Amino acid sequence: MKLGRMNHLGYAVPDMDTAIAHYRDVMGAEVITEPFDLPEQGVKVCFVNTPGHDGTEGTQVELLSPLDENSPVAGFIAKNPLGGQHHVCFEVPDIGAAREYFEGVGKRILGPTRIGAHGTPIFFVHPKDMLGMLTEIMETPKNGPAH
Ligand SMILES: C[C@@H](C(=O)O)C(=O)SCCNC(=O)CCNC(=O)[C@H](O)C(C)(C)COP(=O)(O)OP(=O)(O)OC[C@H]1O[C@@H](n2cnc3c(N)ncnc32)[C@H](O)[C@@H]1OP(=O)(O)O
Numbered sequence: 001m002k003l004g005r006m007n008h009l010g011y012a013v014p015d016m017d018t019a020i021a022h023y024r025d026v027m028g029a030e031v032i033t034e035p036f037d038l039p040e041q042g043v044k045v046c047f048v049n050t051p052g053h054d055g056t057e058g059t060q061v062e063l064l065s066p067l068d069e070n071s072p073v074a075g076f077i078a079k080n081p082l083g084g085q086h087h088v089c090f091e092v093p094d095i096g097a098a099r100e101y102f103e104g105v106g107k108r109i110l111g112p113t114r115i116g117a118h119g120t121p122i123f124f125v126h127p128k129d130m131l132g133m134l135t136e137i138m139e140t141p142k143n144g145p146a147h
């Protein structure tokens, strides 16, 4: 398998409005979406972009807050009350082939392949099989990697 570009860093936060204000007003970052709910994933999501100063494409930060106590982010926030790095997401050209590959090398995949926040299929690999890093694998959007 050949891993593609890093699409986003997942950043779990206890309060979405505070996190958005921090990135926008303190960090000077571009907040590129309104916050929106993904009930299937149990999270509220908002994307921040980090564009290159020479006009090159940025990598996104995905702010995540729990929608309820069953959210996969709820336990993480309970352990990390200030918030913190929750996952990293890499692009692949073919999600089915990538899933087969990770299964084939003995990595535990967490749940079914689902449609993620960018509208393309995603799955997660267990942090304990990935040197401690919860890893999201995402199919590259057909209309380009920035979306
Ligand atoms: C919208 C979408 C998108 O981008 O398109 C998203 O990103 S949705 C993003 C939200 N969705 C997801 O995260 C879905 C996949 N996540 C999951 O299935 C879960 O969160 C798990 C990763 C399995 C963790 O589950 P749970 O919190 O019940 O487990 P737990 O608290 O018992 O943790 C088991 C062990 O894993 C560690 N652990 C838990 N979450 C971790 C994380 N995010 N990064 C690194 N380690 C982590 C704990 O410290 C613990 O280690 P010790 O045993 O050593 O204490």
Ligand SMILES: [Co+2]
Pocket: 008, 010, 062, 087, 089, 136
């Ligand atoms: Co993500």
